[in-house]
Amino acid sequence: MTPNYTLSGRYRIVRSLGEGGMANVYLAHDLILNRDVAVKLLRLDLRDDPKTIKRFQREALATTELVHPHIVSLYDVGEENGMQYLVMEYVKGMDLKNYIKEHFPLPMPQIVDIMEQILSAVATAHAHNIIHRDLKPQNILIDENGNAKITDFGIAVALSEHTMTQTNTILGSVHYLSPEQARGSMATKQSDIYSLGIILYELLTGSVPFKGETAVSIALKHFQNEMPSVRDFDEEIPQALENVVLQATAKDPRDRYATVEDMANDLLTTLSPTRVGEKRFEPNDLGNDETKIMPSAQITAAIEAKRQADAASAAPESAAPAATTSETAPTTDDDEQPLPKRSWSKKHPFRRKVIIWSAIAVLLLGALGVGLELSRPKQATVPRVSGLTQSAATKLLAKHNLVVGTIKRVKSNAVAKNHVIKSLPTAHQSVQERSRIGLTISSGTKKISFGNYVNENYTTVRQNLVADGFTVKEQFSTSSLATGQIISQDVVASSNVLPSKTTVTFTVSAGSRYVSLKDMTGETRSDILAYARTNRLNIDFKRGYSDEQKKNYSYSQSPDGGSEIRSGSTVTVNMSKGSQPTTVTTPKSFYVKTTVPYQTTSLTQSNDVKVYIQDDTHLISSVYRDLTITRDTRLSLPFQLTGKQVGQYRIVCNGVVVAENLKVTSRDATN
Missing domain, CATH: 1.10.510.10 (Transferase(Phosphotransferase) domain 1)
Known part of the structure; x- marks a missing residue:
């Protein structure tokens, strides 16, 4: 298909977009609707099959029912000069x-x-x-x-x-x-x-x-x-x-x-x-x-049959005579063919004996090789057992004709108690059947002393702590320290903590540069976070209804796009919950009261407390309140919930969760 060719008097071909196993795709311009479209033409080797064409058309028409924002739209189906084609939405990307x-x-x-x-x-x-x-x-x-x-x-189904x-x-x-x-x-x-x-x-x-x-x-x-x-x-x-x-x-x-x-x-x-x-x-x-075992034979046979069929169709005239010659050659001349064989055997008896003994030797060597191969110990592949219980690991090894060997128990903050940490030999190695596989099993977690990471590089610290099982978060702040250095941490240095149950938030230096804030309206949460991380900005997500923006996409921000702000600043972004329901349910507002216990520590007289809330107007991923306490403190947490929605709250003291409720309803309200 050449450029400027007009298909059916409507779709002018611009250029080729690509060639596939089933069809060739072209960029074209719809002269009637004045828009770019993608035209897909069936390959030549599929155009002469009436059954394929009929199925292609039927399935392509059925595909027009698939109206979805994440499915390429099908606009038209047609035929010109024996060429079956589809006209589809052109996606630039x-x-x-x-x-x-x-x-x-x-x-x-x-x-x-x-x-x-x-x-x-x-x-x-x-x-x-x-x-x-x-x-x-x-x-x-x-x-x-x-x-x-x-x-x-459509094409995938039609040509299955x-x-x-x-x-x-x-x-x-x-x-x-x-x-x-x-x-x-x-x-x-x-x-x-x-x-x-x-x-x-x-x-x-x-x-x-x-x-x-x-x-x-x-x-x-x-x-x-x-x-x-x-x-x-x-x-x-x-x-x-x-x-x-x-x-x-x-x-x-x-x-x-x-x-x-x-x-x-x-x-x-x-x-x-x-x-x-x-x-x-x-x-x-x-x-x-x-x-x-069965599928390997089926697949090999299927592809071998295809190879033979291709060879037969590629050279039907040359293949048939060759087969005929090889089959009929022994019976073509009954009077003449045997004479040369008898004559040769009489003239060259020594050569004939050499050939016979050579054939026998080859057969004996082949039999010996087969015997050696059969006598070799059978091999097995060590399965991956890490993360399984000892009982489950034993059963899985048995299914691979392997047995459990030495068991070693060690403390682990990454693997749950009584679960396998690793095996020896390790997974995917080839060993003899009935081999003994050693297991290292977790005997539970152990508390470790948390370090002082102030002034260190955040990226390096985060990698090390995540490897130890910690959950690590970051927030940015303007500072005279070099960009990326840690200003402070919310887990007290030298305190003994369990990595798997500890979330640490580092305040990281964003330097002192200014950022020209972009307009993030219409973006997803992941895109916004990626932009914020690159520019060292803090994001405070809030949720609300929007008739102009679809669900889970941002519809407004503060400050607005184009503003000049300093790195480390906080930007509030409102995420859409979708259009306002036609039947509006009045949200319920209430308070939940809870007491934060004071944690005694020899290193400091105060506790750093962070409060997280999830309701109609707050996201639990953002800090609702940050405070310092020196005694048991009573807190009133405000909630606004619509309909049957449930709220959540989490209270973290010195990096450890001390109070949490993941199913807050109005029944939890306290006077």
Whole structure:
């Protein structure tokens, strides 16, 4: 398709956008509606198949029902000179594959936000009984505003019968292909969920979990190899977030999420403090040898059949005579063919004996090699048992024909009591079957003396403390200290604390420079936090209704965009809760009273107390009140709740949570 060609007298081709295994895509201009569109043409090798064309048209028309902000809109379906084409929304940006390459590592809140957009789109498709079947980052576009849009609905479904016979398609999609699809079984909604789990894995690690030189080797790994741990790649990834990857990519579809909505709901809370310490997800059936062996033969046979079919179709005239010659040669000349053989054997008896004895020797050597191979001890791969209880680890090792060896117990602030810290040999190593695997098991947490980190570099301190199990937060302040140095800390130096239960907030120097504040209206929470971190600003999030801005996007800020403010300043950003409900429920306002106990310490006579509140007007991620106490202190906490909403509060004294209620209602009000 050349530039300036006008398709159906309406869509003028501008340039090529790319070529795929199924179709070629062009940027075009709609001359009637005066807008840019994307035109997708089926490849030449698929245009002459009437069944494919009919299915393509039917499924493409069905795709017009998928109206969703995160699905590329389908505008038109047509045919010209035998060319089947789709006219779709043009998304200016890049696909998710390239977006990951350019922006990795992505902040975890942004990863969750992108996946929530994708999941909501797939949920809409599944509600219309449309299965994508080819979900991968290359089929997900990211526009200039960071919004995700899924493409190739319709084509993926319409051409599903070609997915295992198009060599290029296999090579392009096998990294995201579910085990049941690789076997040739019918794809289901759980197949899409598996692909979504692989996409989430790539967002977290920057690469796909399984690699290989051939499509078959990669497909085999999908249903034979354990999913690599994203926490092995980055220990800061919460276990709850890894569990979403593990459940979505379970080998057995029955162990995966029942629906995409279930996966979205689980993903939404993975960064919540309430899920800290969550156990690692394990499927009901940790392994089934039979389901691992059968697919390899099926896949190899399928691709071999494809290779033979391609060869036959590529050279039908030359292949047939060759086969005929080889089959009929022994019976072509009954009188002449045997004579040379008898003549040769009489003339060269020594050569004939050499050939016979050589063949016997080769057979004996082959038999010896087979015998040696069979006599070798069988090998087993050590499974990943870290995070499991001793009992669960023992059962998992037994399924891999391994036994528990020496058990060592040590204190650990990162692993729960009576859970495995590590194994020796470590996970994924190859050992002989029946080998003994040593386990190091946590005997519980231990208090450690908290250091004095004032004047040190925040980034270095944070990395070390997070590795020890602490939760670390930061707030900025103007200071004469160098940018990035710690001004103060809210956990008293030399106090004994449990890392897993301690949150420390550092006040970090923002230097003395001024920032020209940008307009953050219309941005997500993760984008705002990324901007604030880069410019060393504090953000105070508040929530309210907005008829002009959709839910979870900002609709106003103070100071306004364009203001000159000093680094370390606090910017208040109002996040939309959506449009004001038509039936307005009067919010309930009440107070909850609680007492903060004074903590005796030999280092200081005062306690540093921070109060966090979650209700209609406050977010628990922001400090509601910061005070210093020298005795037991009674506090009145104001709440405003609408309808059936529940509030939360958390009180932190010297870095340790001393009071918390995550389900505050008007019944908790005190007079």
